[in-house]
Amino acid sequence: MATITVLDHPLLRHKLTLLRDKETPTGKFRQVAREISLLMAYEVTRDLPLQEIDIETPLEPMRADYLLGKKLCIVSILRAGNGILEGMLDLVPSARVGHIGLYRDPATLQPVQYYLKLPSDIADRLVILVDPMLATGHSAAAAASRLRQAGVTAMKFVCLLAAPEGIAAFTGAHPDVPVFTGAIDRELDSHGYIRPGLGDAGDRFYGTR
Template identity: 50%
Template structure:
């Protein structure tokens, strides 16, 4: 795990590197792609939840009663539709008691700006940490807009999880929301002339759902 002033965390693990390589491969099938993305989602969630509050509870083992720990606050998982659902599956496998909200956004491919079309968030979303999920941090526009929305709903503990990041997106998100830590599996070279991450993995949503 590499950290930069507690704002940027990059998964630094051979298993994560292996999974990302297989995800990038153009020959990876859609079912396999979904499976691999979910696995990375679980690893990202593990890192992103290292410091969430717990409380002491009593538990009875087959031998005796002892003390254990459970999550103190509700965790909300918010994927940005549709591509965020792939990572969210792995996050929910790690934290099955989490609740899920959804934010629908797409990128205007000409202006490279986010367009919001859907929002469904839990009523108590501001009561605990929120894991905002989008596989690609490219320009950073969609992530920044989604964080704006979450903050307008009272959220104060937001953590952004993504599969691949571009330096441009990291810079944008760091400048616009310096209080929101970023957790990513890889940082790539740059954006190309049409706003795609290079080398990237292509269109994550299309590869997740076979709409190539």
Template identity: 70%
Template structure:
């Protein structure tokens, strides 16, 4: 199950979907714990992202196909046309990407490299590699945290510049400040998350949060 909050804008009604499934909330709580090891954090992120992928791919189109079961002919449903592109916001997005590729291994993959300037908290691009046919696919942008929102806004803006028309943003955690920034820039983009936390501290970190997702995924400080 999920809880959906319509955006207040009268046009292009984007939504924020907060997943309240017991397994999602259980794994998120384990991720938050300080004593979760690097290996455990990596495993839990992969498992959580697989669960979140079910909601993120809800809008994929299907088409009927005639098949033969071992007993008789029947009509089934398969994904229609060109389907998915997962876009990882480096580096921490790769933790979510792995779990989603477990579910949809044939998806195309793009990468956008951004880091947050510690003084301005603004995103700085250092890498971008995307498939050519973004306009024909659902693009699912993955990044563990939607904090200030600036990196997410920049990543989605890059996708739109490259022709993407259907975009969903997936994160494990977000805060009201980041949601406001993101939706002001991209009111047409749906957000799927596991929790909306209290807010940002003076350094732009999510509270209560789960620490730096990239450092916890890769064992760096």
């Protein structure tokens, strides 16, 4: 059964309002999205396993907590996923990075893959799959399926906003993948955009139309 977590920290909610505002310029949009991503990464990594290791402080030896096993892999769904990726790397700079290029066919709204680059040992890592919007859910579900094919068994999905339709589609395809989002909005419109949403995340990240 899929778990859906809405990260409702006051700072995150405030910053998400800035992203929604159509008057927020591109540079500010990128900056705030990066800040939100760092906050989200903090919550998403809360349950990472630890082990104790021996170290020397400047004053004495001690046993201290250290992350167990291989580091994370963050996989960005291009292109807009990179806007979340950078903020997460601020918090976990040692994480490996993968990219999946998908675009949504405007007629069918189905995802088409055009690029894939993943670490060779991704199957041994916890993967955080990131995309700003979980709208129809088709692209995120397709990306998660491609990661499954690469051998990934431990995965989480992170987005800024989600629509009920996208949550239903993604969790229907991947019921064992936890979803973390900043908010669940009302619905999709006839063009597959989240309402009230924040517009096209990629265009707002990069100043394109």
